[in-house]
Amino acid sequence: MSDKIPLVLVDGSSYLYRAYHALPPLTNSKGMPTGAVKGVINMMRRLQKDYPQSTLVVVFDAKGKTFRDDMYSEYKANRPPMPDDLRLQIEPIHKIIKGMGLPMLIIDGVEADDVIGTLALQATAAKQPVVVSTGDKDIAQLVNEYITLVNTMTNSVLDRAGVIEKFGVPPELIIDYLALLGDKSDNIPGVPGVGEKTALGLLQGLGGLDAIYSRLEEVSGLEFRGAKNMAPKLQEHKDLAYLSYQLATIKTDVEMPQNISQLHNSPADEALLARLFNDMEFKTWVAELATAExxxxxxxxxxxxxxxxxxxxxxxxxxxxxxxxxxxxxxxxxxxxxxxxxxxxxxxxxxxxxxxxxxxxxxxxxxxxxxxxxxxxxxxxxxxxxxxxxxxxxxxxxxxxxxxxxxxxxxxxxxxxxxxxxxxxxxxxxxxxxxxxxxxxxxxxxxxxxxxxxxxxxxxxxxxxxxxxxxxxxxxxxxxxxxxxxxxxxxxxxxxxxxxxxxxxxxxxxxxxxxxxxxxxxxxxxxxxxxxxxxxxxxGALVDDTLLFQQSQELSERIAELERQAWELAGQEFNLASPKQLGEILFTKLALPMLKKTAKGAPSTKEEVLQELALDYPLPKVLLEHRGLAKLKSTYTDKLPTMINPTTRRIHTSYHQAGTATGRLSSSDPNLQNIPVRTAEGRRVR
Structure with a gap:
């Protein structure tokens, strides 16, 4: 294997559909779909990290028919049209890739595989190592001394031995394998009745397609299920087998606008990327650009x-x-x-x-x-x-x-x-x-x-x-x-x-x-x-949900009583949980002294303000007790019973060793350390 830095060829079309189906249907605040964009670009960024010195060439399928459609009118005819929400994401993906400074190729009349195959063989001729990043099994036919595949499922590399381990045949028989087996995703017919085990039995026993058809009389002696009746099927569908062979063969002589020596990464256009990431609302990536070294x-x-x-x-x-x-x-x-x-x-x-x-x-x-x-x-x-x-x-x-x-x-x-x-x-x-x-x-x-x-x-x-x-x-x-x-x-x-x-x-x-x-x-x-x-x-902590329910009922009665007292002291009914209404009652109607203001200039009704006012006025004191009991009820007596584990019948909190600056433990879900201890009702919960 060469010590040269590898050329990385990316099957963008494969990534496009994989990202679309792998991620949930994400949208930005304007309703623009963004899931495929995020998935594709995330994969590109990952490749940049994994191959920091390599040129990354991203190849997409062009619109319209290819030479394979002329060979077989049913080629890929089983595929549904591209979803509208995926189509909307293609243009921003292309713009971001260009903004990243990555060469991007889209060649009419052929598929991305053919462009990748042509570039990969150019590199082989120059003894230049190539990594092809794809989820398409067809490209395994290209693997040789210089060409390896990034298996996007396992993030590992498939060389010749890896292809044999994965498919059961070497790279030079992958086309024959697909010709026999067919490919449902591309609607390549293959030979009817030939499954994976049969295809492997034929290829491992006799060799490639030409060898199989020149030795049909030997098929019945092979050791796979149905071998005795397979030769007539192969003969009957010989034309389909060779048509499938042609359809599965990657074209390696595509006329290219640039050869591999002319393809290089360019400096990223960070201003463009920032604008595009902002439009997509990819906040993490925007932040990375803002703090990039x-x-x-x-x-x-x-x-x-x-x-x-x-x-x-x-x-x-x-x-x-x-x-x-x-x-x-x-x-x-x-x-x-x-x-x-x-x-x-x-x-x-x-x-x-x-x-x-x-x-x-x-x-x-x-x-x-x-x-x-x-x-x-x-x-x-x-x-x-x-x-x-x-x-x-x-x-x-x-x-x-x-x-x-x-x-x-x-x-x-x-x-x-x-x-x-x-x-x-x-x-x-x-x-x-x-x-x-x-x-x-x-x-x-x-x-x-x-x-x-x-x-x-x-x-x-x-x-x-x-x-x-x-x-x-x-x-x-x-x-x-x-x-x-x-x-x-x-x-x-x-x-x-x-x-x-x-x-x-x-x-x-x-x-x-x-x-x-x-x-x-x-x-x-x-x-x-x-x-x-x-x-x-x-x-866990053992909890008596019956006692908590009883206490919750008692708290409801006391909270209602305090609400009535507050209305009497205010001279009218109002929402005790509304800072705006509370401010109007305390500082406008009752003309209590305004001790603090909020950032917007409104009178503050925070707890420390009410505590100070409660020293001289009865309503703030009632409000403080009402707040304390309402919080105790909603946070503990009502909520704790719902958090009891149905199996253990206990509550299971999480203790945090790294949650405070001072070194003490903290807890959450629920916060058992924050149950009030200074009030009788709080002590009852504990």
Whole structure:
């Protein structure tokens, strides 16, 4: 294989449909569809990260018929017309790709595959390595010493051996394979009655199409089901077989406006991209452009936050080009290979992908692992969308992984491992060997320097923008759960989580270990607390919903009584929850002193104002009691019974070790620490 930087050829049309069907139907505030745009451009950005020095050439199908339609009028006739909401997204996709400075080719009369094939063979003649990024199996016929495929499902590379492993035949027989089998997506007929096993039996037993038809008398002796009756079928449909061969053959002599030596990336037009991203309302990408560093910058120094400890040095971020080798594991032999990598690793990053942030109800969809910088895998077993590729079963994965996860000698690092520990526990795995947690490492190093989520930490300490969950799942009511996300998007996202976690640890731990007191806080306090808090959370708090319901009824009566008192003191009925009406009553009708104003100049009715007024006036005192009881009722006596887990009959909160600047624990969903203790009613809830 050549040491030259590879040329990357991107099948844009393949990406277009994959992105459209993989992402939820996203729109901007103007109603413009944006899902396919986001998906396609996200894939382009990923390729730019993976091949930072390569020229990326993006090829799309042209409108209208091709030479294959002249050969066979039914070619692709089974495909429905392009959806209107997808058609609207083509122009912005093209504009953004041009704005990114990527060469884009659309050649009339041929398909994107043919343009890619022509460029790939030009590169082969020049001994130039080529990576073809596509989801189209036809292009496997091009693979040779210089041409490899990026498998967009697993984000791994298919060379000659990979093609043989995937299809059962070498690249030079892929056309013959498609000629026999046909291709439903393109309406290539193939030979009726020939399925995958029959096609492989013929090709592996006799060779290509010409060899098969010259040795038809030998077909009956082959070892596949139906071999005895196959020769007459082949003879009957010989014309269809050779027509299919022609239709499946990628044209490699397309007349091109430019050859490979003339194709180069150009500097990105950031002003154009900012305008287009703004139109699409891709806020994260707009923010990235606004804060982008010069491409030549190799290190970024971030000044400490004004709230940071003055004894801590500025954080230097070394930007390192990482070759990312991410894999989505779909077979048992690849799972075994990763098991061996885990056993051999000094430290393993572990992350779970689930259907919910609620550890008590979440289903485990897959596990991601990283063993070295850039080397990570996602093992899915719970994706269940229509058309999902065959995955390993959860039982198979856990049979191999449970002993590894429970082995204390295999050291693990994670990002918020308490959540993963609880998820594993819910699925019968007692996670052991927790050596580090990057969320806690960041928190111990500087609790106020940044948020401690992985995306923020990757940006601060690695200078890297990660794939956001909303990039692959969408937002709002249409947001997908992880089991609904296509493997081609889920794999890189999940693998990156584990990879970034391992790299964050390598960036953070040297800074912490240089300060013995910080290292002690992490290793002697925070890390040992993880399993304790996980167990407390999963055990839950026993709640008497009958008593809470009774107290809620009593609170309703008292709140209604206070409302009547307030109306009497005000001399009229009004909405006690309306700041505007309350301000009019207090400061206009009753002429109470105005102590503070809001940002818009209206009288403030905040709690501290009412507390001061209550020292001298009766209505504010009634209002304060009304507010306190109404909040207690809505937040606790009404809500807590609805949060009781139907299985355990307990409430399960989440405790946060990195949620405050002072080092204390906090809790949420529900916040059990915030139940009032100064009032009798609050103490009753506790």
């Amino acid at each position: 010069s491409p030549s910058a190799r290190a970024i120094s971030h000044a400490s936050s004004p709230q940071s400890s003055p004894s801590l040095p500025e954080v230097e971020v070394l930007i390192v080009d990482i070759i990312k080798d991410y894999e989505t594991v779909l077979t048992e032999d690849r799972l075994l290979a990763w098991v061996e990598k885990i056993k051999a690793a000094d430290l393993v990053a572990v992350d779970t992908e689930t259907t919910s942030l609620n550890y008590m109800v979440a289903d485990l969809v897959g596990i991601s692992i990283a063993v070295d910088a850039g080397k990570a895998a996602y093992i899915p077993f719970g994706h269940d969308y229509l058309g999902v590729p065959e995955q390993l079963s959860g039982d198979t994965v856990m049979a191999y992984f449970k002993p590894l996860l429970e082995d204390p000698s295999i050291k693990k690092v994670g990002q918020n491992l308490k959540y993963d520990m609880s998820i594993f526990a819910q699925h019968g795995v007692a996670l052991q060997g927790i050596a580090f947690d990057t969320m806690l490492e960041s928190y111990v190093l500087d609790s106020v320097a940044t948020r401690h989520d992985m995306d923020s930490l990757a940006n601060k300490y690695l200078g890297e923008q990660t794939i956001k969950f909303t990039d692959i799942a969408g937002k709002g009511v249409g947001q997908l759960t992880f089991n609904q996300i296509s493997l081609e998007l889920a794999g890189p996202y999940a693998s990156e989580d584990a990879d970034i976690t391992l790299r964050l640890h390598r960036a953070l731990w040297p800074k912490i270990s240089a300060e013995p007191t910080l290292a002690s806080v992490l290793t002697d306090i925070e890390l040992p607390l993880i399993p304790i808090l996980s167990r407390i959370e999963r055990t």
